[in-house]
Amino acid sequence: MPEVLIVGAGPVGTFLASELARLHVDVTLWDRRPEPGGGTRAIGLHAPVLAALEAGGATERILQDAVRVRRGEARSDGRLLGVVRFDRLNRRHPYVATLPQPQTEAALAVHAPAVRRGVDVTGIRRGPDMVRVQGREADAFLAESASLVVLAGGAGARPLVYRAGAVPTTAYxxxxxxxxxxxxxxxxxxxxxxxxxxxxxxxxxxxxxxxxxxxxxxxxxxxxxxxxxxxxxxxxxxxxxxxxxxxxxxxxxxxxxxxxRRVVAPQLRRGRVFAIGDTAHEVSPIGGQGMNLGLLDAAGLAPLLMRWLREGAAPEPELARWERDRVRSARWAARLAAANTRLGRPxxxxxxxxxxxxxxxxxxxxxxxxxxxxxxxxxxxx
CATH class of the missing domain: 3.30.70.2450 (Alpha-Beta Plaits)
Incomplete structure (x- = not known):
């Protein structure tokens, strides 16, 4: 029985699995896709994420190939409206690092366990001491128990932890x-x-x-x-x-x-089950903060899960603070994305x-x- 089972091997689930393995946690990673996704929608990594990825070496690997975008321009009818200077921020990484998502995932996956692919999770049963995860692999029934379960499988994993209608959703x-x-x-x-x-x-x-x-x-x-x-x-x-x-x-x-669309779940935890990344919150990619939100969810959660497992008791005040901060951050990002969406309409x-x-x-x-x-x-x- 693994200590942590993660559902979803996109960038967020992969990074969490990598961090937990680096912290010597026994972790299993499942994904419903039979092959790694080839999509490249998420390309930008922001300063706080680059700082959070440093400990495991992912930042260094990413910056070997990424473009460091230090300036942005707004133009209208071919004329300059203004300049946004990331290079003047008082940050350790004063730029946005751009890299296709498959390369980012490869940089994040160095410490992660091999992904068990083609697993369609159909249900989760929470218990006082463990969580039972059920699914199908090909035509066979599959079940696994773990001390803690994290859902990072995007919108498709949302019904596993949230009731229908429980999470406010705005479709633009x-x-x-x-x-x-x-x-x-x-x-x-x-x-x-x-x-x-x-x-x-x-x-x-x-x-x-x-x-x-x-x-x-x-x-x-x-x-x-x-x-x-x-x-x-x-x-x-x-x-x-x-x-x-x-x-x-x-x-x-x-x-x-x-x-x-805009989705911001008011809670990220139910007992031993957690939801992070797009499972818990979706924001418009106009502004480029969705993947970054999920990576920061994982960066903050990994040491708390390790502490829970090593001490044998949940660090409740710290988990509550993590959840509160991540929900607040998702709400802020969603508001910014909504403003960008309105601003960009004809x-x-x-x-x-x-x-x-x-x-x-x-x-x-x-x-x-x-x-x-x-x-x-x-x-x-x-």
Whole structure:
């Protein structure tokens, strides 16, 4: 029987498993996917996360390949609105490190046990001294007991710990297009750029190897055929050309679409069962804090679980403080993401002109505050 069983081998579950193994905890890691996920939606790691990953060596491994984004620019109609200077923050890591998610997961997994894949968890039974986890592997029934169980399997794991309707959920009408592409050398190759124009937001972030991540508000929204790959690509190319990103429009070869929602669970613990990462809270990737939230959940939880197991009793005051801080941090990130979502929607010409003036003035006066907020400066982990 393992001491800790983790459900979900994405970046958050992998990091928690790695940290616990590094602390000499017997940990088992399950995932429903038969193969590692190939998605690269999460690319940015913020200053408090980079600091939290240092002890296990993951920060050093990540920074070997990552781009260190020290500045961001907001532009409108091709003109500069203002600059956000991460390099002026009083932080150990005054930048955002960008790296495709598979590479981040590989850096996090160095100490983690091998993942048992293809396991679909169907139920959890909590007891006073252990937790019984039930599921299916291929066509066979599977059951395992553990002293503690952590759910880090995203939204799919949420029903295992929360009753239907117990977690407030807001589905936004917005839809976005996303693509990564290799571009010719450019002067702003290590600069993050946000275009705020009438048709909606377009974000452009650097990645290693001369690649960039583009995310654009989808002009066709819910009327689009989700299976029409060519139409998605054409809409993204149009969005890029309208912002002057002609090289990007030529370089992209495919586009994916995604929607956003807001989920913040009021509790992360029920006895010996914990929920972290997207299982407990989802925020819009516009702003790039979702994966970071989950990694900070895990960083704070790992030493408390180790202490519980070694001392034979739950460190209740510390666990309560951890839960309170992580819920507060998730609420703050969700509010910021909601503001970013509203700010990036299409507007008419008059509203667009006013928005540009307001943003120019706000960035001129409050540039350091913007950098502090977007670098997770208000997270309780700081």
């Amino acid at each position: 009408p917005d839809r976005y297009l996303m693509s990564d592409a290799t571009l010719p050398p450019r002067a702003d190759a290590e600069l993050a750029v946000v275009h705020l124009d009438e048709p909606g937001v377009l974000e452009s972030f650097p990645l290693p190897g001369g690649r960039r991540r583009f995310v654009a508000w989808d002009s066709d929204g819910g009327d689009a055929d989700p299976t029409d790959d060519a139409a998605r690509l054409a809409r993204l190319q149009t969005a890029l050309r309208r912002r002057g990103e002609h090289a990007g429009a030529e370089a992209v070869t495919a586009a994916t679409a995604f929607r956003v 507007v008419d010409a008059t509203t667009h002109a006013v928005r540009a003036q307001v943003m120019r003035a706000a960035l001129a006066v409050g540039g350091p505050l913007f950098a502090h907020a977007y670098a997770m400066g208000f997270d309780a982990a700081n």
